[in-house]
Amino acid sequence: MTDKARLDALSTMVADRLRELPARPKFRIVTPADFDVGASKSLTAIDRAWHLDRIADLKRMYSLDWLVRQETRRAGSVVGLDDDSLRALLDLMETARECIRDDVPFEDRGLIHRA
Incomplete structure (x- = not known):
């Protein structure tokens, strides 16, 4: 097996493993409006x-x-x-x-x- 073939096999294995992981959470910036600032x-x-x-x-x-x-x-x-x-x-x-x-x-x- 050539180095290129091994590298391709490794990258395929890593990509398959990454697809199995849960999706990353989506983060957002929290602003004062999210807390209803000013409201009593x-x-x-x-x-x-x-x-x-x-x-x-x-x-x-x-x-x-x-x-x-x-x-x-x-x-x-x-x-x-x-x-x-x-x-x-x-x-x-x-x-x-x-x-x-x-x-x-x-x-x-x-x-x-x-x-």
């Missing part, structure tokens, strides 16, 4: 409890009672906030925490509102 999604009970605990922790650790009162004046309490308002309050409190850490006045970050 309700919090699960566990997520809501975590948000409430984190808000309570930040309130206690950084004396942010004033910020919680300011942001819950219409809802009455943190528990009365809807999911979007709860997320927004947590974001504000994290911003306030960063202000304290970085020694930035709350006014400079727009955290203090007039009644």
